Amino acid sequence: MATEHIFNVEMTCEGCSGAVERVLNRLKGQGVNQVSISLPEQKVTVTSTLSADQLLEVIKKTGKKTTYVGPQP
Numbered sequence: 001m002a003t004e005h006i007f008n009v010e011m012t013c014e015g016c017s018g019a020v021e022r023v024l025n026r027l028k029g030q031g032v033n034q035v036s037i038s039l040p041e042q043k044v045t046v047t048s049t050l051s052a053d054q055l056l057e058v059i060k061k062t063g064k065k066t067t068y069v070g071p072q073p
Helices: 014-025 052-060
Strands: 003-009 032-038 043-048 066-071
Touching: 003 052, 014 032, 014 043, 014 052, 043 052, 052 066
Parallel strands: none
Antiparallel strands: 003 043, 003 066, 032 043
8 A cells, every 4th residue: 555755855946856756756667656846845755665765765865854754644
């Protein structure tokens, strides 16, 4: 079952959010169902069957400081 995971990601511009979106979209069909990014809130929501740790590692590949907030209540 897919879970909505929320991450705080340090993003300062459209380029930053684009980089995060690109790495996550590569996993569409491989566990990632949907990606939602809020640049003003510096928040990334990922609906996925992958674990939070797996998603965290993928987002960290962008070089952005990332922390896991938790599953969407």
